Each structure stands twice: as C-alpha cells, then as structure tokens.
Amino acid sequence: MIERIAYRLLRETSPKILWNFAYNFGWKSMCSVNAFKRRLKHGEFFPAFMVLSLTNRCNLSCQGCWVSPTDPPRELSLEQVNNVINCCKAKGSYFFGLLGGEPLLYNGLLDIIAAHPDCYFQVFTNGLLLTEEIAQAMRRLGNVTPLISVEGLEQVSDIRRGGKDVYKRAVSGVAASTGAGLVTGVAASICKSNFNELVNRDFAEDLIRRGVHYLWYYIYRPVGPRPTPELALDKEQIVELRRFIVNLRCEVPLVIVDAYWDKDGKALCPGAVGLSHHINSAGDIEFCPPLQFSKDNIGTGADLPAIIAKSDFLASFRKMAADSTRGCIIMENPELMKQFLEQQQAADSSGRGSGYEELSAMQPRPCHHLPDSEIPEKHWAYRFAKKYWFFGFGAYG
16 A cells, blocks of 8 residues: 555656655654654653644634634734744754644745745645645645645535535645645544545545545544534544544555554544644644643744743643543543643633633543544554654653
C-alpha cells in the first residue's frame, strides 16, 4: 500500500512539490519531534508544532465551530506571524497549521508561506475560495498543502456548514488543488449526521479518483455558539470509526490521518503530551484550538519561547489533562476543566464573552479514550511512525 501511495505522489505532483513534502514536512517534522524529546529530557518545554489561527473571519457558520467572526475582525499581523515562525525555527520546528475562521480570507496568507521556503504549511480551509489561481500560486511556492474540509455530501454539508451548495463548492476547491499538482488533503469531522456518508470505503475511493492524497478524520466536538450536542458520536460509533480507520489503512492508496491514537490504539491528546499548542487570531496562546481560554499572549511574537516556558497555566493544563484522562478532557470532563480554568482565573479568549457559560452547559460525552476496546494499528508503516513520532512522551506516566 505504501508503494501505491508513493507511486501516486510521484505521478500526480511535481518534483519541487514532492521534494518539499518529503524534506520540509517529512524529514524536518521527524527532526522536530526528536528535538522536542531532547528538550523534555533536559526539563525544557516548547511544542514540536504550532497551530495558528490567522483570522476569525469566515464565509460559513458551522455547527460545532468554536470561531465567531467579530466586527472588526481579529487577525494576527504579518509581523506577529513571522516572528512566531522564526522563533519556532530557532527551536527546530518547521511545520505549521494555518487556520481561521477561513485562512483564505487572510490577505497575507501567501506572503507568509513565501517568506519561509524552509518551512511547510498546512492550510485548513473549507475550500470555497480555493480557486485555480490560488492553487497555481501555491504550486509555485511548493511548500504548502491545502487540507479541505468536507462535512458530508450535498444535503448534510449545507446543514452542517450553514451555507448553500457547500459540498459542490468544496469539491471544486479539491479539483483546483489537485489540478495544480498539490499534495492535497481532505478533513472530515465525523458526527452522527455524516457518519454513514463519510465512514465508508466508497467515500475514500471517490477521493482517490479526485486526486486526493490524504484523508484526516476528526471526532466532532460540540463546542462554540452552536454546539449541537445531538451530533456527538456515541462510544459504539467511535469504536467503529477507529476500526474502519485501521482497516482502511491497509486497503487503499490514501494516507489516513488521525490525531487520537498511538500504535496500540491507546488514546492520546496532542495538547496533553505537549506536541502542539494553538495561537488564536488575537495572539492568545491556547491549549488547543477548540478550548478558548488563555492567560498568555504572544505580543509581538518575538518572545514566544520565553512566554511558553514561563507559562504556569499551560504547564498545569498539560498535567491536569494527562492526569485525568488519555482522551479529550473537553468531551469527558467539562466540569473538571471548568473548575481548573476558574482556579487559574483564565480569560475567555473566544471573543464572544460567553466561554464559561458554554462550558457550564456541556455534558460529559464519549471520546476516543476506549479502555478495553483499543484497536492496535495493523499496517507496519503506521505502527512505526506512531511508535517513534506520536506517542505519550512520558505524559501518562
């Protein structure tokens, strides 16, 4: 299967794009994790990867989205973003997730990517604004992969995303990306309304026919101003999703990504193990994107390592989360999380001013922590990668 994936990449992307994907993303990401592990051994902390929300502007209004547009919009400046990236590079980190809102609404997006040809960027986009012109500009840069969100087929997508013809327009974005020869990904947040449409082999094979190279499955979290908790998966569906992912990795020439389980099928939280943290569009440093509380701000971004190293809030959060569950504390224990945030006197960083009220309304729900139902990886390549670059790093004892 790995050979078939490699063949597709060789056939469907340009040498420059493939080199940047293999070197700036693949090799440097492995080095970033190794540098992260060395820091931990010396009692130092700085995440291996950083996720940045450039803007809170968006052209959709999705169920379960934690981002709310404001007037005026909140946006990171080019100076802040470039300073953050330079700080991360000094720590050996070269991979960045760029989020929104909708990052294609951020005017300096391509300028950021162009300014750092030694880095690799993953742009999380709904795809509606991903035109052939933008895709060709990304091709010329060569160090970026669009990750296009698909939240269901025609009818479900419109309901989930609060728009019209969303699926068709997202697929047009996929076509623009693959037509430009980019390494192209699709992301799907799995919930009750889209489970049957997206958790099946037909969907994966359709993406392969469209030229998509990787598929990233998330688990829906009922957060934000429209949490829609009735969409949250039950335990049986989460187990079914995990089993489907493990089997699909052995069956189709498509990289299947998750950020939830190690090689043995045990749950992980990237925030709790310290692999990544999130900077929102106001510069607030957050434990993870859907958890909008903070006590630290990047300022100009030039002192990011010192700010993170001195943050008792983030360090305490990592410990509390790891001590309470291997899964997602947002899902499993919102009350404990609320108590912790209140004790820490953390500020609501959502921009809505209703973060604590939203947290109070949440109920415990199943997540990817599945004691006695763990499903180990079957494919050797995924077992190898997860063993060396995605595991607990001592966070769970």
